[in-house]
Amino acid sequence: MRVIYWTQLFWPYIGGEEVLATKFIPAMRELGYDFMVVTSHGSLELPDEETYKGIPIRRFPFQSALENRSFVDMRTALHRLAILKTSFAPALIHINFTDPSVFFHWQTIRAHPCPTLVSTRVAMSAETATPDSLLGRTLTSADWVTTISNAMLHDLHRLAPEIKERASLIYNALETPQASPRPLCFENPTLLCLGRVVDDKGFDIAVKALPRIIEKAPKVRLIIAGDGPAKPDLMNMSNALGLSDAVKFTGWVNPAGVPDLINTADVVIVPSRCREAFGLVALQAAQMGRPVIATRVGGLPEVVLDNETGVLIAGEDQAALSNAVLELLHNPAKANRLGECGRFRARRIFSWESYLGKYDKLYQQIIRKGGYDDNR
Secondary structure, eight states, X not given: OXXXXXXXXXXXXXXXXXXXXXXHHXXXXXXXXXXXXXXXXXXXXXXXXXXXXXXXXXXXXXXXXXXXXXXXXXXXXXXXXXXXXXXHOOSEEEEEESSXXXXXXHHTTTTSOOOEEEEEOSOOOGGGOXXXXXXXXXXXXXXXXXXXXXXXXXXXXXXXXXXXXXXXXXXOOOOOOXXXXXXOOOSSOEEEEESOOSGGGOHHHHHHHHHHHHHHOTTOEEEEEOOOTTHHHHHHHHHHTTOTTTEEEEEOOOGGGHHHHHHTOSEEEEOOOSOOSSOHHHHHHHHTTOOEEEESOTTHHHHSOBTTTEEEEOTTOHHHHHHHHHHHHTOHHHHHHHHHHHXXXXXXXXXXXXXXHHHHHHHHHHHHHTTOGGGO
């Protein structure tokens, strides 16, 4: 049963959704699905055709065509995509809707008509969901829509109430790491911010809160792991605040090394200032038994339960962040309890096997309805 998996970026990009995709597709292949990845080149010089662990990847100039309004790139992408759809003949197209590249899907829908599953993975707003907008058309034209948090599902129902009967929640999930969590040790406390180093992630809030934390806990150190355009400003800010010895920038982190990195931390901070759709870093931290301090935005309160698996604070609140960190550092028993509860809940609520099972069931349901039952 052939499936086109459509995503804005794919390997070698390693954001949360990209890492999830590299785990999801091979696992679903074992259930009998034959995948083709359709994606963009992004900002890198990457080949149009490549394979990843036996999975064919086809890259198109979606991003450049839209950003530069290039008629040539647009025509090239549409022509190649139509040929691909016709030759691959998928039973389902699974679109991870995070960017405008979905425009090219709808423009080539007649090349090979088949059901479309749309997984919304970014926050939506009323301004972008008008009936004649790309988001509006995508939501109303999809055969089914999934979201990754109840917060997003609520937004979806509000923005497009007519699709309530064909929309559902499937939480993100990750495989349980092989590494065992090491005990928390607050003798030399380590705080960790992990992810793309962009303004929306709010890592600057953690840096600004650090001087007050160090006043009460002088041995505290902060690791900022990841790369991105905001990194130079964060480094300059750290130096200006006299924190050059207290803040370590690791740069890019291999996804395989993330559990071990989290194991070096005593508290993981997710200070997002935007509406996080879910919060994979918070889940990764919970899997390793780490208490999480996160902002109360988007889907984060569904991953981090306040005073049960972590601490929730208001966005942009440096004082609240420093207070939350100090409370955990001065109360190791609470920190350990939150971490253990988070680990238990991650296994129960965000089970990888359950995640795959839900998508397998949904794939079959949509494909059968589309009349492709004989392809499996």
